[in-house]
Amino acid sequence: MRGSVVGTAVTLAAGALLTAAMTTATASPPATATTPPAPAGARQPVLVDCLWHRTVRPGDFILACGDGNSRLTGLHWSQWGPHGATAVGVNMVNDCKPYCAAGSFHAYPVTVRLDVAKPWKKHPGVQHYTRMSLTYQKDRPEGFQQVMTYPLWD
Template sequence: MVVPAAGAALALGMTGVAGAAVIQNAPEVVPAVVLDDQGDTQIEPESIMLAPADGNDAVNFITWLVWNDGIAVGTGVEQVNTCEPTCAEGTTLSKPVVIVLDNVEPLDDSDDVHFTEARISGVDGSRTVELSSVAILPIDDAA
């Protein structure tokens, strides 16, 4: 038996009004933030500098696929200075990576939470980085 689309929607209780009611009654999800070493917060930064003291390791050009109150998943380009023979004379290598932020903890004096760990996965394997001393670069609102 073939059921027209409108009939199927009515049979399932999926009218436009019912669909809107479900969306309006959905709980608000407050997304977690990235907290940098200066105490600044940001949602979906385009760059996270993993070694802010010397700037020799960063994930740039991040496109976030998921960002909510428990996990963030994105793709980007990790740019790492080889520091050979010295960091001043080193070469910057660029490689595609997946970045996953998780392990949320509450922010002081707030109901908000922030991510405390980043997992970086790429062709060289995976590693976990604590987000206690990262720098976040702001999103350019002019773009």
């Protein structure tokens, strides 16, 4: 009995540490050195993350904020403007087998498309992207379509 309690405690602690580490990664400042200056009078839309931070051309982005089991990494942006943004990168997805804390992460190359820029409710003077589409280039997670579209936080 005691062995199973200790094993459960270790598993829960490992899951908490993984979640804390992935959440902390989102809080780090975004890399914006590659962002070209906006034309005079134009405003760059932003990408809002689950901690309500706004970023432009982030290098990574957490999709599954509650548990960190899906995140975009190695993002390289070729376009960022009022009509949309495009990047290539990798979607790291936990297979959660046999359960998420013991699962394995798998890398899936994707093309990321952001669009539908609208005023952000939290800061109406700021335009933010409200939709993200991921196009899987080859393999994709079990149960996913080749193109997955998600609403973004407002």
